[in-house]
Amino acid sequence: MTEQNTALWLRKRGAPFEVGPAPYTPPAANEVVVRARAIAVNPIDGIPGFLYRVVVPWLTFPAVVGSDVAGEVVEVGPGVTRLRPGDRVLGHAVGMEKSRNRAAEGAFQHYVVLMQHMVSPIPGSMSFEQAAVLPLTLSTAATGMFQQDHLGLAMPGPDPADRPETVLVWGGSTSVGSNAIQLARNAGYRVVATASPRNFDYLRSLGAAEVVDRRSRDAVREIVDRIGDSPLAGTLAIGSGSLVPAVAIASRTNGGKRVASAQPESVTRLRGPRARRRGVRVSGIWGGTLKDNEVGPAIYVDFLPAALASGAYRSAPEATVVGTGLARIPDALRRLRDGVSARKLVVTV
Ligand SMILES: NC(=O)c1ccc[n+]([C@@H]2O[C@H](COP(=O)([O-])OP(=O)(O)OC[C@H]3O[C@@H](n4cnc5c(N)ncnc54)[C@H](OP(=O)(O)O)[C@@H]3O)[C@@H](O)[C@H]2O)c1
Missing domain, CATH: 3.90.180.10 (Medium-chain alcohol dehydrogenases, catalytic domain)
Structure with a gap:
């Protein structure tokens, strides 16, 4: 040709x-x-x-x-x-x-x-x-949520059963966050997410059960309250300044205490040791790594085509x-x- x-x-x-x-x-x-x-x-x-x-x-x-x-x-x-x-x-x-x-x-x-x-x-x-x-923001969310070196969550699929655990998406109205909310829902997790109030309805339409203003001075306490006794399966920290509250929330809730960060690697590395002292493991996402492991084909071959066709994924x-x-x-x-x-x-x- x-x-x-x-x-x-x-x-x-x-x-x-x-x-x-x-x-x-x-x-x-x-x-x-x-x-x-x-x-x-x-x-x-x-x-x-x-x-x-x-x-x-x-x-x-x-x-x-x-x-x-x-x-x-x-x-x-x-x-x-x-x-x-x-x-x-x-x-x-x-x-x-x-x-x-x-x-x-x-x-x-x-x-x-x-x-x-x-x-x-x-x-x-x-x-x-x-x-x-x-593509890139879907890949970034999927890398953070499903790779074993990040949150290692259960994979999405058709008709997922509801799970008792919550996933927190800090920065839910970003493109990465919009995908993270949908992926978590399609894996059966309950989702708590942050955004500006003008985007609350948008986040709910993607499947978030609870939405909190990311600029609220009480955001950490509000989110800890809304997560309640549900184990926190993991947190995706998206957007500048997202790691500090994400680590605080993970340290104050039940669950796996893992935070996957879409922030630049230097920022993530800086926060890592302090988070570890609070019992939280922070990992930095590179949105292309899934091409070399099971997550890439699980998303682009096994999950997405049918989920887009059925309307389960927007x-x-x-x-x-x-x-x-x-x-x-x-x-x-x-x-x-x-x-x-x-x-x-x-x-x-
Ligand atoms: N590591 C990787 O491989 C990788 C790959 C792709 C993207 N990223 C990074 O992920 C982030 C999101 O990228 P994107 O393309 O998804 O962004 P985007 O769609 O351009 O993000 C726009 C949204 O960002 C929100 N926002 C602005 N400042 C924020 C903050 N400080 N905390 C939380 N949300 C904030 C705004 O929400 P409201 O209007 O609701 O306030 C707005 O809806 C960027 O930092 C980007 O560099 C990383």
């Missing part, structure tokens, strides 16, 4: 994004190529040049970054039987991961190479724009389309830096 590819390049560390021709890379074993129709942006895609040395020091340039893509499968590699050309899918593009580090696998281009077990078919009724909302939060074309991605990143609330910024391609 000879397709004309175009990518949004980062020619070197700190360089501005630049649209230009790119090679079409055919899929290797257990890979597929997807023609991107919508791409979403995440904070990591817009970090300033100097931070690349800290966050992704291995990344080689010229690079194509980006994690979230939805589109049509155009070609499948050897060993791929669950996907066919023409399938409408979403996928987590892992080109920025240390073990991949390959421009062909970045989301910011027309033809993206994806690992087949990080791809999920989407229902015909779901737009590509709405589907692109999910693509949330709501997509806001910033524009059309790869050249609009930098605008989306600028808007993301200004802040969003219960929204995901997406570009149509």
Whole structure:
């Protein structure tokens, strides 16, 4: 197959994004190529040049970054039987991961190479724009909740029985939090979550049983009260300042006393020793690690396709389309830096 590819390049560390021709890379074993129709942006895609040395020091340039893509499968590699050309899918593009580090696998281009077990078919009724909302933040929530080195919770599945344990999601209206709430509910846990009051109804619509204002001076006490005697199975700490209250709550409730943090690794490492003294184990999430263990296929192959089709899982939060074309991605990143609330910024391609 000879397709004309175009990518949004980062020619070197700190360089501005630049649209230009790119090679079409055919899929290797257990890979597929997807023609991107919508791409979403995440904070990591817009970090300033100097931070690349800290966050992704291995990344080689010229690079194509980006994690979230939805589109049509155009070609499948050897060993791929669950996907066919023409399938409408979403996928987590892992080109920025240390073990991949390959421009062909970045989301910011027309033809993206994806690992087949990080791809999920989407229902015909779901737009590509709405589907692109999910991948990285779904992966991040799933990594924190289900990997054994983090919370090690029970996996989600169809018709889960209600469990007696609670999961706390601090930062429930973030994209990561929106997924964490839904994953926990689909595994049968009761969910307590925080957000700003304007997002309380949104969190309830995702399945949170209790919602608390994250800015309330009494948030820790309120949450401890609402968890009550129910064992706390684990906490996902999302957003700056989330670790201090998350550790305080874990130390004051019954249960596993584990907190998985989506904060930068340096912040998580700083808080770790103090948390340990309070009997709480804090671990730092890297949202791409599930591609190398049982959690990736459990989510993208076994759980998500059926859950999206049945409506048990929503693509949330709501997509806001910033524009059309790869050249609009930098605008989306600028808007993301200004802040969003219960929204995901997406570009149509
Ligand atoms: N470790 C990883 O692999 C990984 C991967 C992806 C993302 N992340 C991190 O996870 C966090 C969330 O990312 P995202 O893309 O899901 O965010 P997002 O959707 O852009 O988050 C927007 C939401 O953040 C909430 N918020 C703002 N400040 C907060 C705070 N201090 N505490 C709790 N919530 C706060 C706001 O809630 P209200 O409007 O309700 O107040 C708003 O709804 C970011 O820090 C991101 O860098 C980490």
